[in-house]
Amino acid sequence: MTIQVELLQAMRYFSGIDAAQLEHIRHLFKEVRCDKGAHFLAEGNYTDSLYFIISGLVKVYKTSADGKEQVLHLAPPGDSLNDVSLYDGGPNAAGMVALTPVVLYAIDKKDILRVLRENPALMMNVIRALAERIRRDSNLLEDLSSSQVLARLAKLFLGRYGGEELTAGLNLTQKDLASLVGSSREMVNRSLKVIEEMGGIRMSRRSVIILDKDVLQKIAEGTVDII
Amino acid sequence: MTIQVELLQAMRYFSGIDAAQLEHIRHLFKEVRCDKGAHFLAEGNYTDSLYFIISGLVKVYKTSADGKEQVLHLAPPGDSLNDVSLYDGGPNAAGMVALTPVVLYAIDKKDILRVLRENPALMMNVIRALAERIRRDSNLLEDLSSSQVLARLAKLFLGRYGGEELTAGLNLTQKDLASLVGSSREMVNRSLKVIEEMGGIRMSRRSVIILDKDVLQKIAEGTVDII
DNA sequence: ATCACATTGTGAAATAGTTCACTGACAATA
DNA sequence: TATTGTCAGTGAACTATTTCACAATGTGAT
Numbered sequence: 001m002t003i004q005v006e007l008l009q010a011m012r013y014f015s016g017i018d019a020a021q022l023e024h025i026r027h028l029f030k031e032v033r034c035d036k037g038a039h040f041l042a043e044g045n046y047t048d049s050l051y052f053i054i055s056g057l058v059k060v061y062k063t064s065a066d067g068k069e070q071v072l073h074l075a076p077p078g079d080s081l082n083d084v085s086l087y088d089g090g091p092n093a094a095g096m097v098a099l100t101p102v103v104l105y106a107i108d109k110k111d112i113l114r115v116l117r118e119n120p121a122l123m124m125n126v127i128r129a130l131a132e133r134i135r136r137d138s139n140l141l142e143d144l145s146s147s148q149v150l151a152r153l154a155k156l157f158l159g160r161y162g163g164e165e166l167t168a169g170l171n172l173t174q175k176d177l178a179s180l181v182g183s184s185r186e187m188v189n190r191s192l193k194v195i196e197e198m199g200g201i202r203m204s205r206r207s208v209i210i211l212d213k214d215v216l217q218k219i220a221e222g223t224v225d226i227i
Numbered sequence: 228m229t230i231q232v233e234l235l236q237a238m239r240y241f242s243g244i245d246a247a248q249l250e251h252i253r254h255l256f257k258e259v260r261c262d263k264g265a266h267f268l269a270e271g272n273y274t275d276s277l278y279f280i281i282s283g284l285v286k287v288y289k290t291s292a293d294g295k296e297q298v299l300h301l302a303p304p305g306d307s308l309n310d311v312s313l314y315d316g317g318p319n320a321a322g323m324v325a326l327t328p329v330v331l332y333a334i335d336k337k338d339i340l341r342v343l344r345e346n347p348a349l350m351m352n353v354i355r356a357l358a359e360r361i362r363r364d365s366n367l368l369e370d371l372s373s374s375q376v377l378a379r380l381a382k383l384f385l386g387r388y389g390g391e392e393l394t395a396g397l398n399l400t401q402k403d404l405a406s407l408v409g410s411s412r413e414m415v416n417r418s419l420k421v422i423e424e425m426g427g428i429r430m431s432r433r434s435v436i437i438l439d440k441d442v443l444q445k446i447a448e449g450t451v452d453i454i
Numbered sequence: 455a456t457c458a459c460a461t462t463g464t465g466a467a468a469t470a471g472t473t474c475a476c477t478g479a480c481a482a483t484a
Numbered sequence: 485t486a487t488t489g490t491c492a493g494t495g496a497a498c499t500a501t502t503t504c505a506c507a508a509t510g511t512g513a514t
Contacts, residue, residue: 062365064373065448072365084365087358093365116351123350124343130357131314137364138289138299138311138320144372145409146291148470173491182372184472189493205480205491221292375500400461411502416463432461432510 003029003105011052011105012078012129017122025115029105034098041082041096048109051081056102057170060094061179069179072137074099080129086112099170144182147222150191152181154219157201157210171206195219230256230332238279238332239305239356244349252342256332261325268309268323275336278308283329284397287321288406296406299364301326307356313339326397371409374449377418379408381446384428384437398433422446 005022008014008029014022032051034040041047043062053075060073060081072094075081084093086109107115116123139160143152156177172180178188192208195201200215201208210216230253235241241249259278261267268274270289280302287300287308299321302308311320313336343350366387370379383404399407405415419435422428427442428435437443 062369064369066373068373070369070372072368084358084361087354088362090362093362116354117347120344120347120350123347123354127314127343127350127353127357130354130361131311134311134357134361134364135315135317135320137361137368141299141364141368141371142289142291142297144368145297146293146295174493175491185492186473186494187471193493203492402461412462413464413503414501420463430462 003027003031007054008052008105010078011080013052013080013122013125015125017119017125021119025111028111028115029107032104032106034102034104036098036101038098038102039095040098040102040104041092043093043095044091046091047082047085049106050083050086050109050112051104051106053077053079053081054103054105056098056100058102059097059099059176061097062094070182071176071180072140073133074180083126083130099172147220149181149183149187150194151220151222152183153177153188153191154195154200154216156181157195157208158213158216158220160220173206177208230254230258234281235279235332237281237305238307240279240307240349240352242352244346244352248346252338255338255342256334259331259333261329261331263325263328265325265329266322267325267329267331268319270320270322271318273318274309274312276333277310277313277336277339279332279334280304280306280308281330281332283325283327285329286324286326286403288324289321297409298403298407299367301407310353310357326399374447376408376410376414377421378447378449379410380404380415380418381422381427381443383408384422384435385440385443385447387447400433404435 003026005019005026008022008026009017009019029052031054032040034056041051055077058075058079058081059071060075061069061071063069073079075096081096081104082092085091116126143155143160147155174188174192175185177192178185181188192201192203195216196203198215198219199212200219201210203209232246232249232253235249235253235256236244236246256279258281259267261283268278282304285302285306285308286298287302288296288298290296300306308323308331309319312318343353370382370387374382401415401419402412404419405412408415419428419430422443423430425442425446426439427446428437430436
């Protein structure tokens, strides 16, 4: 339950901030542990904390009126969670689930806002982090509206989406993949088969092994015709 | 060509910043005028300026490999442009076109960064502005991947997208509407007819008049079955 | 007024993706 | 080991959307 300064330094927010300063604020954080599968933050609610991912992987998603889920991001360690509602005062903009066991450091809204105000270097870090996220989101947006499922899946495997490359240990189901690329489970299943036949991946239960990035690259570009 | 402090105060970045401070930095801005239709910022280029919209409307868009355009935002006066590349150091994340004659105030990257560093209140404004944008983008993202064209069009007319309600004076073509909702011109044409028949809008060349928001609301929710 | 051009309207064919319905495979646990 | 439940595979019907092709309409420039 002790908050470690070295772990804080690995967060995007605190990169380049010196240990002495972090030493002063470490007491403001609380460690939170989530089991795999835990929905620890619900869309639409008001949660007055900011979270940092120390370890594990978090799925950030939105659910539409008709129940369809769209994954916005697979957040790896170093990422912050729930920034948006903190800074714009609105409700939580997305839901979060732990895809693996997750360790978070949590800090109260009022505390982090105070710390920020007193620390311009930190604010610049936040600004950069938010800017990177906007770029990522708008790339995803463009992609979702232009390329087709096959290409989107290939891009996913190339690590173009969540920022993290998908590894074998993730244990994502085909349904998960579907909501990552904004499609249906069946479509993902069929597309995976195609990519497998082309030698890009090998499928097995709850995991996909990447075999040939060049093949994926070609599929991602839509250069390939499927017959 | 004179930069006016009162106009600066109307920008999201400078809201709540007092006139005396703005007086000190006004000399850093340059006024830029764009004709309607001018593509004044290209995606992928490096442009070391931040822009503020004083008047007019700017279309912010991305173009995919196969030439399809997706509109990210219709930016109204008060908005800043090109923030992302400024803060993350990457190339321009989107292209920009003036949809009307536009007046911008431009400031050099190094200048605005210096001003920011010296002014924590300003930084907090930036953080809030970026957070609002992330929320907007992720709503758009969810929407594009879930609802269908008819519903997306209705939402567009309800002002749920670009943040601004579409007015008659905009002179958008059906092709423009298509790239706003991520669809094709023909599909937009047919959908507009449907909405018109239901009494939600009245169409005329290059403009759409909103007649009945309740009808639009129902269409947006997907409550309506089209026969 | 006329010509050229951009915009709009529309049918029909093609396509991508969804949904449904069901089967088989696997894994956990009782 | 039997049972239960989740996950993966797959055909078939259906739906939304795109694409193509072309006609009609309006607009601006000369």
